[in-house]
Amino acid sequence: MQQTTGSKAKENRKVGFVLLAIVLCGAAAWWLFFRGDEPANAHVPPAGVAVVVEASPVRIDSIIDEVKAIGTLRSEDSIVLRPEISGRVVALGFKEGQPVRKGQVLVTLDASIHQAELAQAEASLTLSRANNARAAELLARGAASKRTGDETLAKMQMDEASVALARARLSKTRILAPFDGVAGLRKIAVGDYVSPGQDLVALDVIDPIKLEFRVPELYMAQVKVGQAVRFDMDALPGRGFEGIVYAVDPQVDVDGRSLAIRARADNQDRLLRPGLFARVSLTLARHDEAMLIPEEAIVPQGTDHFVYRILDGKAAMTQIGTGIRRDNMVEVLSGLTPGDKVVTAGQLKLHDGAAVSIRTPPAP
Structure with missing residues (x-):
């Protein structure tokens, strides 16, 4: 019985040693392959191995510092022609969407009444000038009073003012183009009766054309007049255009914290139109002899x-x-x-x- 008990104890000790050995081997393996304090250069090849x-x-090349923005094309100048007097339209001197020249008569109103008023004022002026001349002659001979001379002179001056007023009213019957531009779509026709302030036709200057856009206030110190602008439009795919900044708003928009900028671009072929949406790249700086390396370096x-x-x-x-x-x-x-x-x-x-x-x- 004692021998059997001793054999069992020896077998239990052997099993314990085997289990302990397995645990120690497992711990060693874990430490070798999954230890958390592995140095950052553990995979660095041994010294002497390249x-x-x-x-x-x-690389030496040019690099451009630029900011992207969204802009809108605007007319260089844009007005809506309106009459200063009422009257009936008797003639139109332009075609819609076509260029017009400065001083060209665009709209003519009926001038018959104003011509009659001018003729009446000129006739009255002729008589008052004759009366003033006779009164001056009589006054020189002492045959007329000073009062008579003053009255005839005042009447002549009033008639001169009446003539000037009649001529001014007559000139308002012809509405002229104030500058070279392109006529828009007319809102009136021959025979229409128009009133003062009524819209007649728009007139726009589109060569050159303006580009208006905004950049964040962060770039305020970098934006300057004379900087180059590149822009393209969804309406004209594959076409790129260039302009020059000519004005920077002195005020920063408090709502969007942005700075308004205007550039000017040539538009001789009138391909660009006011109101078009534009994608803008504003060049802030250009370094022509810059040292460049890849970003991943x-x-x-x-x-x-x-x-x-x-x-x-x-x-x-x-x-x-x-x-x-x-x-x-x-x-x-x-x-x-x-x-x-x-x-x-x-x-x-x-x-x-x-x-x-x-x-x-x-x-x-």
């Missing part, structure tokens, strides 16, 4: 930017100053020189001073 990376040279650390520069087959971690970012390219302001090569892929396996081997990236 890390395969992709690299790109610093940058290794950010906090607020600083670094790159791995390749020197004598080794990676040198270099801090850089950055400028404009456009089309996956970044302008380098400091830290690099033209001709330097920077790592664009494989940075996670690098450390400062690591040996590198440049691999040619696959063709796209």
